[in-house]
Amino acid sequence: MKKVVITGSNGLLGQSLLDLFLQEKEYEVVALSRSKNRYPKTEGYQFFSTELTDKIALNNLLKEVNPDFIINTAAMTQVDACEDDKKYCDKVNVELVENLIAFSEKSNCHLIHISTDFIFDGKQGYYKETDEPNPLSYYGLSKLKAEEALVKSTIDYTILRTILVYGKVHDMSRNNIVLWVRQMLSEEKEITIVNDQYRMPTYVDQLALACKLAIDKNATGVFNVSSNQLLSIYEIANQIAEVFNLKSTLIKPISSEKLNQKAQRPPKTGFDLTKTTNLLGLETFSFKEGLQKFKEKLT
Numbered sequence: 001m002k003k004v005v006i007t008g009s010n011g012l013l014g015q016s017l018l019d020l021f022l023q024e025k026e027y028e029v030v031a032l033s034r035s036k037n038r039y040p041k042t043e044g045y046q047f048f049s050t051e052l053t054d055k056i057a058l059n060n061l062l063k064e065v066n067p068d069f070i071i072n073t074a075a076m077t078q079v080d081a082c083e084d085d086k087k088y089c090d091k092v093n094v095e096l097v098e099n100l101i102a103f104s105e106k107s108n109c110h111l112i113h114i115s116t117d118f119i120f121d122g123k124q125g126y127y128k129e130t131d132e133p134n135p136l137s138y139y140g141l142s143k144l145k146a147e148e149a150l151v152k153s154t155i156d157y158t159i160l161r162t163i164l165v166y167g168k169v170h171d172m173s174r175n176n177i178v179l180w181v182r183q184m185l186s187e188e189k190e191i192t193i194v195n196d197q198y199r200m201p202t203y204v205d206q207l208a209l210a211c212k213l214a215i216d217k218n219a220t221g222v223f224n225v226s227s228n229q230l231l232s233i234y235e236i237a238n239q240i241a242e243v244f245n246l247k248s249t250l251i252k253p254i255s256s257e258k259l260n261q262k263a264q265r266p267p268k269t270g271f272d273l274t275k276t277t278n279l280l281g282l283e284t285f286s287f288k289e290g291l292q293k294f295k296e297k298l299t
Contacts, residue, residue, distance in 0.1 A: 001026060002027050002215060003028045004029050005031075007074045007100070012168075012169055013114065013211075018039050019169075020212055022045060030046045031045055031048070032058075034050065034052055039169075052096055053091045053096055059099065059102075068109060068110065069215050070103075071211050072112065073114055074092065075143075076089050082263065083138050083262050089139065097149055097150065110155070110158070111156070112158045115161040116139075116140065117271065118135060118266060124268070136263075137264055156220050158214040158219055158223065161225065163201060164176075164226075165204050167203060178240055181237045185247060194253075196256050198232050198267065199230070200230055200271060201227055201287050203227070203293060217281070219279060223279070224276055227284070227286055227290050243295055
């Protein structure tokens with residue numbers, strides 16, 4: 001029996017991981033989140049509400065639980081908000097990871113951590129795991145600092161870098177691009193979408209599966225997880241309209257320059273998925289195929 005702790009269990013990935021692991025018999029699952037449990041099922045796992053940024057409280061709880069694996073999904077991901085509150089961004093995105101590393105070093109625990117395409121400057125696209133990071137935003141910098149702390153440590157770690165995660169779980173506190181575009185177009189509202197930033201969005205079930213495969217295969221190091229086709233965010237919005245049979249004429253393109261966002265975004269990210277396919281055995285699919293899977297799950 002493998003004991004797995006999920007931090008940030010109320011989030012999109014956290015709840016998706018609970019969905020996945022609770023179908024299996026060989027895992028004992030413990031969910032941690034700072035607020036009360038939002039996951040609808042109450043049986044088959046343990047839940048603890050704890051302030052994840054409180055080092056002592058977190059350490060005491062982890063000592064009591066004594067996990068074999070920790071999947072850290074907790075993060076501050078609002079890119080502009082990270083520019084506004086760098087101190088809190090560091091607390092969640094860097095210090096929490098350092099605290100998890102310190103615990104893992106003492107307890108021989110394998111730490112799986114979620115990172116981002118925003119550690120890159122977006123000049124080239126199709127990034128390999130070995131490419132040189134150069135973040136443009138404070139959010140990207142904070143995620144890179146966490147990666148560097150893991151690489152310097154002596155623990156077994158897995159870093160899963162991902163891009164624009166979408167999906168739906170119970171009682172969500174945050175929106176994502178697919179749900180937002182779908183909602184706006186369903187209400188027949190016009191939306192402006194940036195047409196010169198390129199991404200490979202990730203279906204949350206795919207990312208959850210990558211976490212499970214990292215455990216099952218004891219895979220360590222850095223892996224890229226995303227869909228396999230690079231699209232502009234404008235094209236992404238148009239594909240959402242197409243799959244959900246909504247009016248694409250409501251989608252208006254805008255340039256990054258005109259959008260004037262507080263934090264700078266990398267123009268073109270996207271990943272080379274060769275290592276993930278070969279070593280994790282994770283199948284890849286296009287954004288449209290992911291959307292179809294998501295649509296079927298919604299209905």
